[in-house]
Amino acid sequence: MLPVDALRAELAQLRRARRVRIAVLGRTLSPPEDFDGVWIAAQQDALRYAHDLYAHLRTLDAADADAILIEAVPDEPAWLAVRDRLTRATHG
Numbered sequence: 001m002l003p004v005d006a007l008r009a010e011l012a013q014l015r016r017a018r019r020v021r022i023a024v025l026g027r028t029l030s031p032p033e034d035f036d037g038v039w040i041a042a043q044q045d046a047l048r049y050a051h052d053l054y055a056h057l058r059t060l061d062a063a064d065a066d067a068i069l070i071e072a073v074p075d076e077p078a079w080l081a082v083r084d085r086l087t088r089a090t091h092g
Helices: 003-016 046-062 077-091
Strands: 023-026 038-041 067-070
Touching: 003 023, 003 067, 038 046, 038 067, 046 077
Parallel strands: 023 038, 023 067
Antiparallel strands: none
16 A cells, blocks of 8 residues: 555656556546556545455456555544555555
């Protein structure tokens, strides 16, 4: 999980590498105009985000991407369960 600024920087670096397939689960960011990877725009609401999370993770995994980037969720009580699920999913 990356904060917005770190996600932007990582995305820019990966895109400069060319031939790198990228998959992104964004919450507040939109894909760049010429982005040709897989971009999922997640829900802004914690409950709906949680509801869709595993389906989104399966989609990202199936994208056969070289890199999967996930925008960090808010550090607020409503997002605690989502943060825990994402931490477990990304640190396996």
